[in-house]
Amino acid sequence: SQTIHQWPATLVQPVGSPLSLECTVEGTSNPNLYWYRQAAGRGLQLLFYSVGIGQISSEVPQNLSASRPQDRQFILSSKKLLLSDSGFYLCAWSWEGTQYFGPGTRLLVL
Amino acid sequence: KQEVTQIPAALSVPEGENLVLNCSFTDSAIYNLQWFRQDPGKGLTSLLLIQSSQREQTSGRLNASLDKSSGRSTLYIAASQPGDSATYLCAVDMNRDDKIIFGKGTRLHILP
Numbered sequence: 001s002q003t004i005h006q007w008p009a010t011l012v013q014p015v016g017s018p019l020s021l022e023c024t025v026e027g028t029s030n031p032n033l034y035w036y037r038q039a040a041g042r043g044l045q046l047l048f049y050s051v052g053i054g055q056i057s058s059e060v061p062q063n064l065s066a067s068r069p070q071d072r073q074f075i076l077s078s079k080k081l082l083l084s085d086s087g088f089y090l091c092a093w094s095w096e097g098t099q100y101f102g103p104g105t106r107l108l109v110l
Numbered sequence: 111k112q113e114v115t116q117i118p119a120a121l122s123v124p125e126g127e128n129l130v131l132n133c134s135f136t137d138s139a140i141y142n143l144q145w146f147r148q149d150p151g152k153g154l155t156s157l158l159l160i161q162s163s164q165r166e167q168t169s170g171r172l173n174a175s176l177d178k179s180s181g182r183s184t185l186y187i188a189a190s191q192p193g194d195s196a197t198y199l200c201a202v203d204m205n206r207d208d209k210i211i212f213g214k215g216t217r218l219h220i221l222p
Contacts, residue, residue: 034209043214044154044199059209090153097142097161097203099210101153 002027006091006102013109019064019078021105023091026072031093033074035066038088038104050074081109112137116200116213124221125192131185131216133200138181144210145174145185146199154199158185190220 003026013019025031035047046059048066056066063082067075074091086109091102113136123129133143142161146154158167158174160183166175173186187194197217201210 044212046209049209098144098156098159100156103153106151
C-alpha cells in the first residue's frame with residue numbers, strides 16, 4: 001500500500017531563517033506530487049506541483065521554492081522566512097483523480 | 111476563475127440526525143469533484159470522488175451528489191455520530207491534471 005510521510009511535524013523558526021520541509025511517498029512510482037498551504041480562514045492553497053523528477057510548477061508567486069531530486073521525494077524550501085509563511089503545509093500525491101495527503105507540517109514563524 | 115464555496119462554515123447537530131453539507135462552484139466544466147475530511151491538526155482523508163459524468167457516489171453512511179450544470183454538490187451524512195466531527199472540504203479538478211481547487215470547508219460538530 002502507498003504511504004506518504006512528512007517531517008518535521010511541527011517547526012518554529014525565526015523570521016529570516018531558512019526552511020526545508022520534506023515529503024516522501026512509498027509504494028508508488030512516478031506520482032504527481034503537490035505542496036499546499038493551509039492558513040487560518042483562507043482554505044487550502046496549492047503552492048507547487050510536480051509531474052516528474054526536476055519538473056516543478058509554481059502556482060503562486062511567493063517566498064518559497066520546491067524541488068524534486070528523486071521520484072518520490074518533494075522538498076519545500078525558503079532562503080529567508082517571512083511571518084506570512086506561517087501555516088500548515090500539506091504534501092499530497094495523486095492517482096486516478098484522487099489525492100492522498102500526508103500528515104502535514106505546522107510551521108510557526110516568529 | 112473557478113471558485114468553490116461551502117455553506118455553512120460551521121454546523122452543530124445532535125447525534126443521530128441526518129445532515130447535508132453544501133458545496134457550490136462557479137465553473138461547471140469540471141473533471142471531477144472530491145469530498146475530504148480533516149481532523150484538527152491532521153492531513154486530509156479522501157471520502158468520495160465523483161467523476162463529472164456521475165451523479166452520486168456512496169460509501170457507508172455517506173452519499174455525495176453532483177449537479178454539474180447548476181454547479182452544486184452535497185454530502186449527505188446519515189445517522190450522525192460524534193466521530194463524524196471534523197472539517198469537511200469539497201474540491202474540484204478542472205483539467206484532469208489533479209490541480210484541485212478547495213473550498214474553505216464546513217466545520218461539523220456532532221453533539222453527544
